[in-house]
Amino acid sequence: MSDTGLDRRTRRRQETIEEILTAAIELMEAEGVASLSLSAVARQLGMQPPSLYQYFPSKMAIYDALFQRGAELYRDLYREVLAKATTNDVRELDLQSAGAFSRWCMAHPVYSQLLFWRTIPGFQPSPEAFAPAQEALDELRGHLQRGVDRGQLRPEAASDEGIALYTSLTAGLISQQLANEPDVAFEDGRYVRLLPTVLEMFYQHYAPARGKT
Known part of the structure; x- marks a missing residue:
């Protein structure tokens, strides 16, 4: 794979991480900091929970x-x-x-x-x-x-x-x-x-x- 391809993949991964963190913030603002759940974050982003685990293996990681x-x-x-x-x-x-x-x-x-x-x-x-x-x-x-x-x-x-x-x-x-x-x-x-x-x-x-x- 070319360096450009690697850079694109790295950039897209970082963008997804930022989207996950932003969704988590929005959910915690609405429902409370301690009430965060990975499934709720996944639903917010239209992702399947197993896909979310590729970026954050646990709620504590978020x-x-x-x-x-x-x-x-x-x-x-x-x-x-x-x-x-x-x-x-x-x-x-x-x-x-x-x-x-x-x-x-x-x-x-x-x-x-x-x-x-x-x-x-x-x-x-x-x-x-x-x-x-x-x-x-x-x-x-x-x-x-x-x-x-x-x-x-x-x-x-x-x-x-x-x-x-x-x-x-x-x-x-x-x-x-x-x-x-x-x-x-x-x-x-x-x-x-x-x-x-x-x-x-x-x-x-x-x-x-x-x-x-």
Whole structure:
């Protein structure tokens, strides 16, 4: 078979994978994340279930692929926000990036549930799927370390404890927002509007001692 034929087959396989993942997202949006079934995905695409197994051998494999895709999307969004920022102030960058994170989560509730809440019994992302999520955490750590280097935060802010607190505060707001007001716009969200407040709490908690900058 020619290279062109191989490329065409590879491209078609990837297109089918994307169609399967898109159908899975649509079904989970309508019926709930934990209710996904391979037979439902196959029906959505007009496929026979055995044909679907050629691409994903199990429901958990679909969850894993979606976790990775969601983590890549969020990681890329975080990088884009920082790359386009017109300020070097760490606190302002925090507000911009956390605001973009909140908007993204509200616009993509299925990915949010996969990435940030354990809604699927027995699901554990593979190391490959978790890798982009770890990259995003590493970049967050680097961002907070810049705050430390500029005297805006104590060193503990960029520690594992600091990362845990930061992500708990921001993801906690999103969790409350999606649980209580899933359909409102970001600007009208009763919980996400508290984002500046929780970020200020973080900075106050890790504020350098007086006289030390």
